Amino acid sequence: MIRVRFAPSPTGYLHIGSARTFIFNWLFARHEGGTMILRIDDTDVDRNTQASLDSIFDGLKWLDLGWDEFYHQSDRVAMHREAAMSIFRKGLAYRDFAPAESEERSYGDGPWLFRPEMREMTAEESDRRAGAGEPFVLRFRVPRTGDGAVTFPDLVYGPQSKAFADIEDFALLRSNGIPTYHMASCADDADLRISHIIRGQDHLTNTFKHVLIFEALGAPPPKFAHLPLLIAPDGSKLSKRKHGPVVSVTTYRDGGFLPHAFVNFLCLLGWSPKDDREKMSRDELRDSFTLEGVNRSNAVVNFSEDDPFDPKAVWLNAEHLRSLPVEALAEKLEPFVRAAGLDPARADLKKVAPLVQERIRLLKDVATVGDFFFLDELPPYPAEELLPQKGDAAMSRRVLESARLVLEKVEFEHVALEASLREAAATLGVKAGQMFQPIRVAVCGRKNAPPLFETLETLGRQRCLHRIERALELLS
RNA sequence: GGCGCUAUCGUCUAACGGUUAGGACGGAGCCCUCUCAAGGCUUAAAUACGGGUUCGAUUCCCGUUAGCGCUACCA
Numbered sequence: 001m002i003r004v005r006f007a008p009s010p011t012g013y014l015h016i017g018s019a020r021t022f023i024f025n026w027l028f029a030r031h032e033g034g035t036m037i038l039r040i041d042d043t044d045v046d047r048n049t050q051a052s053l054d055s056i057f058d059g060l061k062w063l064d065l066g067w068d069e070f071y072h073q074s075d076r077v078a079m080h081r082e083a084a085m086s087i088f089r090k091g092l093a094y095r096d097f098a099p100a101e102s103e104e105r106s107y108g109d110g111p112w113l114f115r116p117e118m119r120e121m122t123a124e125e126s127d128r129r130a131g132a133g134e135p136f137v138l139r140f141r142v143p144r145t146g147d148g149a150v151t152f153p154d155l156v157y158g159p160q161s162k163a164f165a166d167i168e169d170f171a172l173l174r175s176n177g178i179p180t181y182h183m184a185s186c187a188d189d190a191d192l193r194i195s196h197i198i199r200g201q202d203h204l205t206n207t208f209k210h211v212l213i214f215e216a217l218g219a220p221p222p223k224f225a226h227l228p229l230l231i232a233p234d235g236s237k238l239s240k241r242k243h244g245p246v247v248s249v250t251t252y253r254d255g256g257f258l259p260h261a262f263v264n265f266l267c268l269l270g271w272s273p274k275d276d277r278e279k280m281s282r283d284e285l286r287d288s289f290t291l292e293g294v295n296r297s298n299a300v301v302n303f304s305e306d307d308p309f310d311p312k313a314v315w316l317n318a319e320h321l322r323s324l325p326v327e328a329l330a331e332k333l334e335p336f337v338r339a340a341g342l343d344p345a346r347a348d349l350k351k352v353a354p355l356v357q358e359r360i361r362l363l364k365d366v367a368t369v370g371d372f373f374f375l376d377e378l379p380p381y382p383a384e385e386l387l388p389q390k391g392d393a394a395m396s397r398r399v400l401e402s403a404r405l406v407l408e409k410v411e412f413e414h415v416a417l418e419a420s421l422r423e424a425a426a427t428l429g430v431k432a433g434q435m436f437q438p439i440r441v442a443v444c445g446r447k448n449a450p451p452l453f454e455t456l457e458t459l460g461r462q463r464c465l466h467r468i469e470r471a472l473e474l475l476s
Numbered sequence: 477g478g479c480g481c482u483a484u485c486g487u488c489u490a491a492c493g494g495u496u497a498g499g500a501c502g503g504a505g506c507c508c509u510c511u512c513a514a515g516g517c518u519u520a521a522a523u524a525c526g527g528g529u530u531c532g533a534u535u536c537c538c539g540u541u542a543g544c545g546c547u548a549c550c551a
Contacts, residue, residue, distance in 0.1 A: 007551090008551090009550085009551045011550080011551070041551065043550095043551080044550060044551065046550095047550070047551085096549090100548090100549055101548085101549090112547080135549095137549050138549095139549095157480095157481070157482095160480080160481090161480095162479070162480070163479085165479095166478070166479050166480085166547090167479090167547095168547070170548090171548080171549050173549080174549040175549055176549075178549085180548090180549070180550085180551090181550070181551045182551090185551085200545095201481070201482090201544085201545065202544090202545055202546075202551095203545090203546090203551090204480070204481065204545070204546080205479075205480050205481085205545070205546040205547080206546070206551095208480090208546095226481090228481095228482080228544095229544070229545080231543090231544075233486095233487085235542095235543055235544075236543095236544090237544075237545090265488095268488060268489080268500090269488065269489095270488090271489095272488085272489055272490070274489095274490070274491095275490085275499090276489095276490080276498085276499045276500075277499095277500095278488090278489095278499085278500055278501085295489080296481075296482060296483095297481090297482050297483060297543095297544095298481095298482075298543080298544060298545095299487090299488065299489090300487060300488080301487095302486085302487045302488080302501090302502090310487080310488085310501085311487080311501055311502050312487075312488060312500075312501045312502080313501095314501090315500085315501055315502085316501085318514095322514080356513095357513095357514095358513055358514045358515095359512065359513045359514080360513090369512090369513090418510090421510095422510095431510095432510055433509095433510055433511080434510095435510080436510040436511075437510070437511065439510095440510075440511065440512095441511095444511095446511095446512095447511060447512080448511055448512040448513085449511065449512065450511095450512075450513080451510075451511090451512090451513095452510060452511080453510085
């Protein structure tokens with residue numbers, strides 16, 4: 001039975017790297033017909049925050065993938081403690097009564113492995129001091145004889161090995177009795193019968209410790225698959241302090257990404273379907289996903305000073321946007337129209353949607369591409385914009401006056417609109433473009449806009465005539 | 477410092493030892509066109525360096541360099 005888990009700690013917002021880890025776990029679980037478990041790793045009570053927990057849930061829900069089982073690690077500390085004590089009872093861990101180090105240790109003098117006086121303390125003395133209430137850290141007793149090593153096969157990185165001599169006697173229980181991450185995580189993974197641990201490569205070297213814990217617990221170690229990390233363009237790891245909101249999933253949501261487009265983008269960072277597909281639906285991703293397709297080098301999220309989003313993410317979003325049914329697009333657009341301070345009731349979103357569909361790359365672009373649909377009065381624009389190509393104000397005026405006459409009586413439907421306006425242009429002896437451009441500017445307030453006739457139709461006779469009137473005033 | 481991991485166009489990536497090193501994004505150019513967008517076509521752009529192994533290395537091995545990670549009573 002395949003069982004995987006995503007285990008974020010609620011000490012920050014949902015990071016895009018974490019989101020990707022969640023996605024890969026989900027994809028693997030669904031591809032294999034397994035179980036996806038969400039576990040909140042909240043053993044570090046001092047650093048947990050409710051805000052962070054909310055942010056993680058918000059982000060995960062937005063991804064719209066879901067999970068099958070849910071746990072709070074903090075509900076399970078008694079079990080973790082018992083697991084740690086069972087290791088102690090087997091003689092595979094010892095009490096360390098040394099006080100916590102106050103200063104940061106320098107790494108200059110080689111690794112700190114263990115304190116012989118603590119490790120070799122007699123059971124009698126250890127029990128006596130513990131019994132007297134002296135606080136201690138419970139440490140794993142890493143084998144120190146011979147030249148053995150911990151080994152495990154990584155499904156992505158291949159066979160891994162690390163000498164015991166390079167592994168320190170790491171802590172299992174803190175002096176306050178709370179299990180450390182390593183202990184809690186492994187106890188949970190064993191207890192929850194996790195079959196595959198898929199997580200960031202930053203855990204690769206921790207895994208040697210974890211294998212030791214699983215063995216000490218008498219539990220078969222799960223299979224491990226580590227994922228290459230997501231990094232910033234400068235090669236450093238993504239951090240909120242250094243890179244700002246670009247690392248938060250909610251930034252993508254609020255910027256107008258479609259959840260599955262975002263998922264698609266993240267999947268392409270560190271994984272490849274091995275063919276030329278780029279745009280993939282959730283189901284295609286699920287069907288194609290395998291751990292063999294995961295590669296080993298870190299991937300850069302290519303954001304920049306002037307653009308918080310990776311150009312490829314934006315392009316992919318545009319691709320997904322274009323294949324959305326209009327009703328769905330209209331629905332998605334609504335909150336973004338509102339957020340821009342525009343009134344969605346001013347226009348029929350189902351008619352606007354197809355007009356902006358291939359002109360927006362992010363949902364929030366609707367505010368810049370289609371603002372004029374949701375306004376009664378256009379924001380001011382320079383009168384020169386109304387001048388046709390190779391034409392003057394007089395021509396513009398003639399064109400607009402003619403258009404006004406046409407729009408007053410023509411059937412307000414784009415085919416009829418186009419026919420009569422083309423006819424009017426011919427009558428005036430101007431080129432089609434010279435006719436259409438002043439009209440476009442008059443009704444949209446700018447030179448670049450969606451196709452003219454559908455736009456006129458969507459805007460409606462009254463608003464079009466009103467705007468042409470305004471344009472004429474501007475020209476005089 | 478020690479240990480571990482990684483190294484193909486600017487970025488994401490493909491290439492079970494034999495390819496003119498492929499695709500995508502982004503860039504440039506052209507076409508289409510009522511503007512914009514979309515679309516179509518064309519184009520510039522990469523195997524970090526040095527040694528091996530081999531008839532032949534992007535691919536396998538070693539070294540160098542660089543980057544990243546771990547080295548906490550954080551996760």
